[in-house]
Structure formats: C-alpha cells, structure tokens
Amino acid sequence: MLKKACCYSTVFITIVFSQSALSDGLTIDKVYHPYVQLLETEIEYQFLHEQNANDEFNGRQRHKLGIGRALSDAFFAELSLIGSDNHGETIAVDAFEVELKWQLTEQGEYDNDWGVLFELEKEKSENSWETSVTLIGLHEWSDWILTGNLSLIYEWGDDIDNEWETAFASQLRYKYKQQLEPAIELYLGQDTKAMGPVLTGSYRLGVAKKMNWEFGVIFGMGSEMADATWKLNMEYEF
C-alpha cells in the first residue's frame, strides 16, 4: 500500500502544485531531470520564440548559451549567458546565470528519483537578481517517464520588486527510441499556464560524445502570455 502511494506521488505533486504555482514572467524554459554524470562536460543552446496575435509578445526571442561540467557524481555546475531579441533587434547579452544541480538519490534506488537545482541570475545592466531552488522529481513506469520541477523563487534589486514566487514545470515522455521520444510539457506560474507537445532525442557522435535535442511548441492558456512559444534545445555532451 505504501509502495503504491510512493509510485503515484510524482503525479500527486503535479496535480497539487498545478493549483498553486505563482511565478510571473516567462517561465517556459526546460524540464530538468535529476541526474548527474561523472566526468561529463556539456555545451547547451536554448532558443525560445513567442508567437502571438497580440503584438506585445509577437516575435520576442530568448537565447541561452551555457557550458557545464560535472564536479562529482552528485554535483553539476553550469554557467550561461542569456540574450533576447525583440522584433528583429540585434541580439545582446542581457543576463548571466549560474546553476548547480545536486543529484540526491541513485537512479532507480527508490520509487522516485530526486534532485535539487539551485539557480542565480543577474541582469547585466540592471540591479535585478533572481535566485531559485527547484525540487526535481522523476518517476518511471515501464516506457513512460514523468518529471516534475517545483521552484521557489526570490527576486530582488533596485530595478525589481522584491518578491517570492513559485513555479512548476512537468514533462511526460514516452521512450519510443533513443533518437526520437515524444513528450508533453506543462508550465505553470502566476502569468503562465501553458502546455504543448515536444519531441526529444539523442544521437551518439562518437566515444562519450552525444547530442541531445528537444523541439516543441508550448501553447499559452490565457491572455497574459503568448499564444505559442516555440522551443529548441541542443545539448552537446562530451
């Protein structure tokens, strides 16, 4: 009975927190898994493009370029540059981000796998900071994998209101084959309610070299956000 309850706890987290996630701004990002691979180095590029009948959000783009390295078999650190491009303007770096992921449990040891992600972001030209701690949970049912990211966020600085927020992101993925896995993603925040299909996959490029890709479109629900956000994620692991 207890084991059954544990098996469904990740689903429960999804349902409970979908009622209370409270983060503003663009919270569509990616859904993190809890694992860290010893000796792994990673270069990551992420691209988001918003589409909307309302001009306020139409054409807004976000680029993120990061490099990360496993510090041990439990910790992974990544440093990223974030740039934006509104309506065809020149892309410029406008924020820096540091991430530290901590794998809490061995994969498959318990009914759910757990990790924690710490993030710190600073706007380049403003005194505006954001820090967050994210609980990462993952559950496998045969060929299905459900991942949940629950974030507690604090924003502060002279150019931003000091406030606490929460956000939630989730991905349900089907292990079809290594090169192609269909998934569905859900994002919730104060001004964000969005869901959409994503395709993801992985290609081996040689000994200990791998390219992971992810492409999808997340549809906004409500007037506070873009009708659709296209997302592309490329990760080169070596």
Add this chain to the structure above:
Amino acid sequence: MKFIYNLLIILPLIIASYVAQADTPIVNIVIRDHLFYPSELEIPAHTKIKLVVKNEDSTPEEFESYELNREKIILGNKQAIIFIGPLKPGEYPFFGEFNILTAQGKLIAK
C-alpha cells in the same frame, strides 16, 4: 501559505519514497580488459535488482543501456551500484560507452 500547506502534504510522500528497498537481489559484473564478465546475465523478471559493476581496468568505463534507461560512469579500479528494474521478461542489451566494440552484454529477465 498555500505553498507551505502543499509542501506539508508532499513531504511525507517524499520521505516515504526513501523507505529502504529490503531484499533487493545483488548481481555482480566485472569489467576487465574492456569486456564485461559475465556478458550475459539472467535476472528475475518483475524484480528490482542491485547491479554491482566493478571496473578492474585502470581506465574509466561507462555502463550504458537505452533499454534499461541507465548510464553510469565507473572510474578505473572502482565500482558502482546501478539499480535496475523491475523489468518485464525480455532481453536488455548494455554496452561500455568508452569501448563499444568490445564491451557488450545483455541482461535476460525471466
């Protein structure tokens, strides 16, 4: 306030998921000269197993299997624990990422 309330509901479930997995069968594999010994292993189906992989080579190896959804680096002259399953009956290939031409094996769940 609602966040704290939700957290109080979820914490017991998180703790419950840490309940010890007693009586998990242990299976041993050795990596030597970039080969897995044994390269074929029979394991019980529908049962979680604890795979202890000992790398007797001086170089690192990565145990990898898409079918098992596992990927784990084992440093030279070290060992690692990989939890697998419960699996449906069938064959689950695995390989050594750093020596893919030689380091090949499979688990047979029966």
